Amino acid sequence: MATDTPPLPQPLPPIDPEDVNRHMRRVVDHLPSMLAYWDKELRCRFANKAYKTWFGLSPEQIIGIHMPDLLGPRLFPLNERYVRGVLGGQEQVFERVVPGPDGVQRHSLAHYIPDIVDGVVQGFMVQVTEITHIKAVEMALRDSEAFLDRTGRVACVGGWEVDLLTSTHKWSDQVCRIYEVPLGHQPSRTEAMAFVAPEAREEASKLVEHTIATGQPWDTVLPVITAKGRPIWVRSFGEVAYTDGKPVRLFGAVQDITELRQREAELHQEQTLRKRIEQQVQELDRLLKERSEMLDVLAHEVRQPLNNASAALQSAQAALAAVSDHAAAQRVTRAQNVMRQVMANIDNTLAVAALLARATPASCQDTDIDTLLAVAIADMPLEQQARVHIVRETSTRTAMMDMSLMRLALRNLLSNALKFSPADRPVTIRISDSDEPLALVIDVKDEGPGVEATVLPALFERGAHGHHAHQTGHGLGLYIVKRVMELHGGQVSLLDNGPQGATLRLMLIQTPGH
Structure with missing residues (x-):
């Protein structure tokens, strides 16, 4: 066909x-x-x-x-x-x-x-x-969010929502402030309910379940214990959203009405409230005093014997050198290095616990830069000090800084650089300055194998190690450096990294006029 x-x-x-x-x-x-x-x-x-x-x-x-x-x-x-x-x-x-x-x-x-x-x-x-338009939109969005945040602060009102399908919670910044948790904290349902005072917890749970079951919103006043243990009163609003007839989301707001409740009860609770506040202040002072005393005890009771032991080792080394017992002297030198590492770890631990945990900025004074370099290098083992080379690219002699904090930061950088560079290679400190922003720039360059890629994402976080993830220790060195620079309003960054070495940069921001 x-x-x-x-x-x-x-x-x-x-x-x-x-x-x-x-x-x-x-x-x-x-x-x-x-x-x-x-x-x-x-x-x-x-x-x-x-x-x-x-x-x-x-x-x-x-x-x-x-x-x-x-x-x-x-x-x-x-x-x-x-x-x-x-x-x-x-x-x-x-x-x-x-x-x-x-x-x-x-x-x-x-x-x-x-x-x-x-x-x-x-x-x-x-x-x-x-991306000018995108930046403008981002700025407008930030301004809008800032406006809402300021409004929430003034009214002490924060918003929240719960996805009933995934059980995920979302709190606004103001809710976090009311409950005294870090901004951005997102609790579980159990944790959120745990903030309600024990005597009102059962009632609050029933209100939530009733709203989910019937769709009727709630509006009630609840006693709350914040994350810091402070009792407050909040007015809680909540309602449920449905999709295809099924409850899928809870949303609402909380308002801190502690001050209003206090005013309502002021006539007959004034004396009791004053005593309670005094007790809380005394307890806080006591806890702060105990914390300070504990740190002082740790510093004295642990560091002093170590200092004595270090001095004894130094004396023993001198005696051994006098009789030319080189083998024993080398063992004493190794013991001194171990002792020095232990003392450095204690210094870092105390710094994190006492000094760097503070929220106030560093107390800056006009400081001689060469003096800072000299004391930081002197903190290194005597046999390592000659490996540290200084390159000056600026005539600036002084800068505004907290000398003790910057010494701690630079000491940690030098210790890392010396540790990870070959024993016959130098470690370089380069001093320069920046006009935009106005800053003193301190670069510490080693000639080691560089920072491993797996370490880079959390290089400056607590517990991270500067070059190799398998290194022992608490990983406080670069975290301390970051906190020191934050307290100065500056920053630390990994400037260069590769098989020929790594360079870490400290940007010490300077206020014009100083």
Whole structure:
């Protein structure tokens, strides 16, 4: 039986590569983002028309230009470390404010993507997208959230909600303040109910179950014990939301009405309330005094014998050296190093428990930088001190700081650097300064194997170890460094990291005029 055969498709004419290039050029020239290709010598090989908006230059003027010449002496140094990173084969993503030729300050999101051929970086591609509008929206959102937060603070009202399907809770910041838990804390249902005073807990549970079962909201007053043990009164509101006839969400608010309740009972409770407050203050003072005394006892009863033992070891070492008993002297030296490590661990533990747990900023005074370096190096083992080299790139002689805290931070950095560098290699302290922000910059560079990738996400958290996760100890050193810099309003960061060593940077912010 005959069948109809469909006609064969006609071959398409060949595509002209030049025509494709023209189309692609039109496409990229109509994109609002800046697109460019830079070679290893930082010369531009390609640029689209968006550069006209940002820099006032056409693609023809951009191509062949050197990146430092395009960005200028202010902007290029800010981007230089990202350039180094992408030429090292790592994609770079960062934000920057770029002043345009029209005087408009544009927020940008930049992507530097390495062009790697056969394992060798040939250059890199750049995409810069304006995010000014996004930043404005983010700021408006933050302002709105701040407005709601301020309103909640003034009215002492916070909001909450519970997903009945997943049992997840969400508390607003004001609810966290009312219950005296850290901001962002999200309790379990059991924990949330545990804040209700024991005598009212059963009643509160029945109210919640009744609302879930009937859909009737509740509005009641409950006694609450905060996370810090403080009794308060809250007015609690709650209702249930349904989906397809099933309860799926509880939501509501709590208002701290402690002051109102106190005023209502003021006439006949004033004396009792005063005594209760006095007792609470006395108890808090007692606990703080006991805590301080315990720390003092630890510092004296533990550190003093260790100091005595260290002095005895030093005397023994001198005696052994006098009789040329080198083998015994070496063993004494090892014992001294162990003793020094124990004392450093105790110092760090005491610092975390007593000094760094405070919320008040550091008490800064004008301090001689060379003195800081000298005392920090003197804290190192005598045989290690000569390995520490100082490179000065600034003539600044003094800076505002808390000398004792900065000594503690620098001592921890030096101890790590010496530990992880080969015994025959130096550790470098580089002193420089920054104009934007105004800061003293202290870089500590080792020549060890670098920080393991698994350590990087929590490098400055308590319990982390600076280079290798399998190291023993409490992992307090870099956490202490971070807290010291926070108390100064500054920061610590991992500046460089690789098989040739790691560099940690301290940015000690300086207030103009000091």
